[in-house]
Amino acid sequence: MIKLFACDLDGTLLNEYHEFDDIIFDMMDKVIKDGRYFSFATGRHMHPQQSKILKLNDRDVYTICMNGALIMDPSHKIIYDQKMTRKAVHDLLETFPEIHFDCIGKDHVLVRITRKEYLEQFSRSSIWNRAAKRWKVEDFIEDCLFDQSIEDILSHDIYKINCRLDDPKTIDKMNHYLLEHKDEIVNAPYDNGAFEITAKNVNKGNAVAWLCEYLHLTEDEVAVYGDGGNDLEMLARFKHSYATSNGIEAAKQAAGEIIGCCKDHAVAKHILATLHDE
Numbered sequence: 001m002i003k004l005f006a007c008d009l010d011g012t013l014l015n016e017y018h019e020f021d022d023i024i025f026d027m028m029d030k031v032i033k034d035g036r037y038f039s040f041a042t043g044r045h046m047h048p049q050q051s052k053i054l055k056l057n058d059r060d061v062y063t064i065c066m067n068g069a070l071i072m073d074p075s076h077k078i079i080y081d082q083k084m085t086r087k088a089v090h091d092l093l094e095t096f097p098e099i100h101f102d103c104i105g106k107d108h109v110l111v112r113i114t115r116k117e118y119l120e121q122f123s124r125s126s127i128w129n130r131a132a133k134r135w136k137v138e139d140f141i142e143d144c145l146f147d148q149s150i151e152d153i154l155s156h157d158i159y160k161i162n163c164r165l166d167d168p169k170t171i172d173k174m175n176h177y178l179l180e181h182k183d184e185i186v187n188a189p190y191d192n193g194a195f196e197i198t199a200k201n202v203n204k205g206n207a208v209a210w211l212c213e214y215l216h217l218t219e220d221e222v223a224v225y226g227d228g229g230n231d232l233e234m235l236a237r238f239k240h241s242y243a244t245s246n247g248i249e250a251a252k253q254a255a256g257e258i259i260g261c262c263k264d265h266a267v268a269k270h271i272l273a274t275l276h277d278e
Contacts, residue, residue: 003221004037006208011227016263027268041204045104049142068207069159083157084199088184102162110148161197190228205233225267
């Protein structure tokens with residue numbers, strides 16, 4: 001019997017507008033009413049303004065965020081975290097002064113560029129061009145601190161560092177750097193060109209396993225759902241793992257089964273069918 005459902009958000013659980021909706025909320029409510037557990041497992045940081053962006057109402061769910069670097073219980077209390085070392089953050093920022101990193105802490109995103117520069121960069125981002133124009137850009141930057149020096153950034157606990165690169169030479173340099181520092185940090189991007197850097201051993205698979213133990217469940221009592229590169233460890237680890245048909249090929253290969261498209265609420269339907277069958 002599945003007692004914990006852990007779902008990636010974008011490209012998996014959320015609808016085509018990267019939002020929650022009544023179909024998804026209804027499924028979550030039925031999981032909880034049935035006495036089972038539900039958890040998000042996302043690369044997003046899930047700072048408070050994310051609830052406004054995602055149209056997420058309060059639900060009795062757990063949240064695995066930043067690819068597993070931080071886990072919160074239903075009351076939003078942190079029950080697990082794994083920060084990047086200050087040395088790892090410092091060395092990365094020093095090595096790549098030309099890259100506009102998002103340095104993500106518990107409450108803020110710290111960036112070295114100005115607010116104007118950040119808005120210009122964000123307006124060219126893939127998620128903004130795909131769906132986010134439904135939302136206010138100010139909502140996305142509500143938690144940002146701009147014009148931050150390296151010293152400013154190091155005064156915060158940093159869990160994850162993001163960037164997107166287009167220049168092949170810079171991408172090669174970054175990949176070489178990550179290989180050289182694999183004993184300290186790891187990159188688990190959702191797709192090509194993106195970098196999502198966390199402390200070594202941070203991944204959604206380890207995070208779901210930790211939550212499973214926290215809830216006194218066995219791993220066979222967990223079902224996981226994903227679609228992207230940062231879901232691979234999670235999909236490969238668990239017996240009951242499902243990739244959406246819109247997912248990348250590696251995710252489909254890692255999963256135990258391929259279900260329908262996120263645009264058709266495939267995950268919500270699959271979870272409801274599991275509840276019905278059990």
